[in-house]
Amino acid sequence: MIARLHRLGRAFFGVLRRPMARAFDAAENPLNHLGAMTIFFLWIVLISGIWLLIFFRTSVSGAFESVEYLTREQWYLGGIMRSLHRYASDAAIITILLHIVKEFVFNRYRSNRWFTWVTGIPLVWMIFVLGITGYWLVWDELAQYVAITSAELMDSIPIFTDSMAGNFLSDDLLSNRFFTLMAFLHLIGLPIFLVFGIWLHVFRLNGPRINPARRLMAASLIAMLVLSALYPAISHEQAELAMTPQSLRLDWFYLHVYPLVQIWSPGWVWVFLVGISTVIVIAPWAPPQKKEQAALVTLDFCNGCERCVDDCPFGAVEMVPRTDGTNYTHQAGVDPDLCISCGICVGACPTATPFRSRGELLPGIDLPDRMASALREDIIAAGKQGESPHVIVFACRDDQQVQEIEKAGLSFVKVNCMGQLPPSYVDFTLSRGHADGVLLLGCLDGNCSYRYGAEWTEQRLARQRDPMLRRRVDMSRVAIGWQAPWSENSGVVQKYEAFLRSLQQ
Numbered sequence: 001m002i003a004r005l006h007r008l009g010r011a012f013f014g015v016l017r018r019p020m021a022r023a024f025d026a027a028e029n030p031l032n033h034l035g036a037m038t039i040f041f042l043w044i045v046l047i048s049g050i051w052l053l054i055f056f057r058t059s060v061s062g063a064f065e066s067v068e069y070l071t072r073e074q075w076y077l078g079g080i081m082r083s084l085h086r087y088a089s090d091a092a093i094i095t096i097l098l099h100i101v102k103e104f105v106f107n108r109y110r111s112n113r114w115f116t117w118v119t120g121i122p123l124v125w126m127i128f129v130l131g132i133t134g135y136w137l138v139w140d141e142l143a144q145y146v147a148i149t150s151a152e153l154m155d156s157i158p159i160f161t162d163s164m165a166g167n168f169l170s171d172d173l174l175s176n177r178f179f180t181l182m183a184f185l186h187l188i189g190l191p192i193f194l195v196f197g198i199w200l201h202v203f204r205l206n207g208p209r210i211n212p213a214r215r216l217m218a219a220s221l222i223a224m225l226v227l228s229a230l231y232p233a234i235s236h237e238q239a240e241l242a243m244t245p246q247s248l249r250l251d252w253f254y255l256h257v258y259p260l261v262q263i264w265s266p267g268w269v270w271v272f273l274v275g276i277s278t279v280i281v282i283a284p285w286a287p288p289q290k291k292e293q294a295a296l297v298t299l300d301f302c303n304g305c306e307r308c309v310d311d312c313p314f315g316a317v318e319m320v321p322r323t324d325g326t327n328y329t330h331q332a333g334v335d336p337d338l339c340i341s342c343g344i345c346v347g348a349c350p351t352a353t354p355f356r357s358r359g360e361l362l363p364g365i366d367l368p369d370r371m372a373s374a375l376r377e378d379i380i381a382a383g384k385q386g387e388s389p390h391v392i393v394f395a396c397r398d399d400q401q402v403q404e405i406e407k408a409g410l411s412f413v414k415v416n417c418m419g420q421l422p423p424s425y426v427d428f429t430l431s432r433g434h435a436d437g438v439l440l441l442g443c444l445d446g447n448c449s450y451r452y453g454a455e456w457t458e459q460r461l462a463r464q465r466d467p468m469l470r471r472r473v474d475m476s477r478v479a480i481g482w483q484a485p486w487s488e489n490s491g492v493v494q495k496y497e498a499f500l501r502s503l504q505q
């Protein structure tokens with residue numbers, strides 16, 4: 001069932017990908033930066049919100065008029081800010097939903113990643129409550145509908161003794177204090193919690209990508225400015241509690257649940273919302289999964305260089321005081337509760353070299369389930385088998401292309417993530433004559449299952465990041481085929497054949 005949902009979601013991303021890939025490169029494709037795009041939209045919401053706050057009056061009588069003033073009298077700035085505030089909030093809902101689906105369908109929520117997943121859920125609740133209280137503050141007919149329906153929802157929770165709906169029986173009963181409370185929640189309380197929540201959400205990640213590419217930000221801002229100028233956000237008629245609003249333009253991004261209160265009952269709406277949230281919370285453990293072994297440090301080979309700390313995308317390695325009495329001051333220490341066994345630290349370790357001739361090949365840090373020594377054996381086994389030129393393909397286990405390679409019967413060596421492959425293994429493969437060419441296949445940057453595998457690999461091969469590929473390696477014998485993980489047909493065999501032809505020339 002879960003696998004079927006994953007497949008369905010991947011197909012959905014495949015459909016979205018086609019037009020997006022035509023318009024953007026990987027660094028600028030919004031589908032590759034959904035979390036960062038959400039943060040960018042929230043920045044727009046914050047900045048436009050500050051402008052609205054300057055003119056907003058937090059009283060029942062003043063609220064509607066102050067928003068009307070901004071929309072009509074100050075349309076060139078206040079009106080645009082109001083529209084930006086709304087459209088950026090709507091855009092944030094789209095990117096959050098896509099972000100959740102993407103993390104789910106590409107399996108980035110299980111094992112030790114549960115923390116980032118679970119801390120995302122309160123963020124969704126906060127953003128919805130922020131949006132709902134925002135509609136409330138305008139105090140027009142829509143706000144009236146939102147206020148009364150929200151009060152029905154709150155009153156159905158048995159913990160409240162006073163009826164909230166009682167506040168909305170008539171205009172006289174509606175107190176400024178209640179209204180100021182809403183304004184406080186929307187303008188100060190919830191934003192502070194949201195900032196803290198986003199920090200908590202990404203704090204276990206090493207180098208979280210919180211800013212999208214500049215051109216992407218500029219293009220999204222321009223698109224929203226154009227939308228704001230063409231279709232400015234406007235209010236309904238002023239709220240009048242004695243009257244029932246006849247026709248409302250609902251913002252379906254935030255208010256889709258409200259009609260359900262009338263169709264079902266407030267109680268069932270809570271069951272629905274809490275039910276969905278619970279299913280999402282338990283998703284990382286449903287069904288339980290066998291945990292892979294965490295990376296293991298062998299002190300005899302650890303020189304305390306810290307490269308594994310810098311490169312681990314999940315903050316699972318830290319330097320701790322040396323315990324073996326050698327001259328080094330520090331050693332690497334792995335937290336097994338954070339490690340997700342991607343192997344990127346092995347790719348970073350200068351002692352993970354297949355050229356070692358004496359003793360066992362044990363680097364400073366290694367993966368017990370996919371050891372550096374086994375990788376070397378696999379290369380030797382896949383090595384030159386007669387025909388020339390011979391190419392060895394290194395493939396990331398999560399890459400869709402692996403199945404196609406297996407079907408085509410090519411010689412290949414599987415790694416947990418392309419970032420697990422130390423550059424010295426490429427040198428070893430070519431300089432020891434195990435192959436005439438090396439083709440590396442992994443997930444396109446922004447889609448790497450382990451966040452930084454593609455980026456670190458490119459930098460190591462380009463000799464921009466330690467450990468660097470040695471200069472003696474002829475780069476015309478090395479090819480890389482990054483592929484978005486949702487591609488239906490990656491054309492890997494064609495890539496392989498094109499590379500073979502280039503080697504023959």
Ligand code: HEM
Pocket residue numbers: 034035036038039096099100103108109113116117118119120121123124127198201202205207208209210280449450451
């Ligand atoms: C306000 C809403 C949210 C924002 C601003 C946000 C932002 C981010 C950012 C910036 C990252 C780091 C991306 C990277 O550097 O690789 C991230 C990762 C992640 N997010 Fe969110 N997120 C939000 C909501 C959610 C929700 C609701 C979920 C799921 C229920 C979720 C699940 C995840 C997961 C699983 C990762 C980690 C992926 C990994 O381990 O590689 N996020 N998020």
Ligand code: SF4
Pocket residue numbers: 297301302303304305306307308309331332348349350351363364365
């Ligand atoms: S990269 Fe290797 S040698 Fe350097 S600190 Fe980490 S385990 Fe030790």
Ligand code: SF4
Pocket residue numbers: 294295311312313314315316317334338339340341342343344345346
């Ligand atoms: S295997 Fe991956 S998560 Fe674990 S310590 Fe190494 S780089 Fe970090």
